[in-house]
Amino acid sequence: MKLTLKLIVGFIAVSLLVGFVGFLGLYANKQIVNNLESGERHFGPIVVASNEVSSYAKRAEGHLMLYITLHNETDKQKVNSRIESLRNQTSIIDEATTNPQAREILSDIISKTDELQSVAESLIYAHDNEMNETGKYDPENDKELILKLNKASSAIREDGVKLTELETRLKAEQEETAKKNAEFLYNVILAIGVVAVFVALIIGYFIAKNITNSVMKLKNFTDDIGRGKFDTKTEVKSKDEIGELSEAFDKMVQNLKRSQEDVRNYTKELEKSKKELESKINDLEQYKKLTVGRELKMVELKKKIEELEGKLKEKR
Secondary structure (H helix, E strand, O other): OOHHHHHHHHHHHHHHHHHHHHHHHHHHHHHHHHHHHHHHHHHHHHHHHHHHHHHHHHHHHHHHHHHHHHOOHHHHHHHHHHHHHHHHHHHHHHHHOOOHHHHHHHHHHHHHHHHHHHHHHHHHHHHHHHHHHHOOOOHHHHHHHHHHHHHHHHHHHHHHHHHHHHHHHHHHHHHHHHHHHHHHHHHHHHHHHHHHHHHHHHHHHHHHHHHHHHHHHHHHHHHHHHOOOOOOOOOOOOOOHHHHHHHHHHHHHHHHHHHHHHHHHHHHHHHHHHHHHHHHHHHHHHHHHHHHHHHHHHHHHHHHHHHHHHHHHHHO
């Protein structure tokens, strides 16, 4: 693998680890937000509806008491309107809540609402009938119905408060669970982050070690070459740029070795030629000495002959 490719792969691996940790962080944050928003979407309408249940029950009772006291038709209409609104709120709760305890309270609210409506209709009937017959109405005649009305309304309001408290507590528990899950996710992310850093360090260490080992082998190789050890090899087996450089060094050393052998052989040839030349020079010098000696002897003989010839002439 090329050195550049190794670095790119290492960078990509570290980037992926960092990206994975970042993704987990975003996922954890999204989960926390979703849990909180889900809790708000789920429990918010139930809590509001529970409060409205208590409010509409109280207002229905109040308008009914105003009607049988002041005989205002508007209050009569508002009684039916408030009871209808009360049923709408119970429908909202019925669709939203799944908690068994909450549904038990809701069931009691629906039952008490039926009772409230029944008592209200009975009181309205008694009021209207008495008003038509006598022109006036005495609440004391229907004291028992009024007590039932108050009891049903109070029970609905109490159940509304219970349901509000229950849903508020469930919401708080869900938020607490979401916080614990968030802490757990953050701890997991932290652990993964530590592992990612550790893995990144390991990747960096092995890449650096691979490069350093190759460079040190090349350094030792050049030191051996400097000491004249041309039989040394780089021993770098990597397939990257350093491996290619190592192969180039090996080829260079082989070429140097061959050149050195050629120089050595040429030197030997020169030495041999030198010795042969020196031998021939010696032979020539010996020959020269012999030739010069002969010439000197010839000169001496010639002189002696001339002397002898001179002496012979004198004797004659």
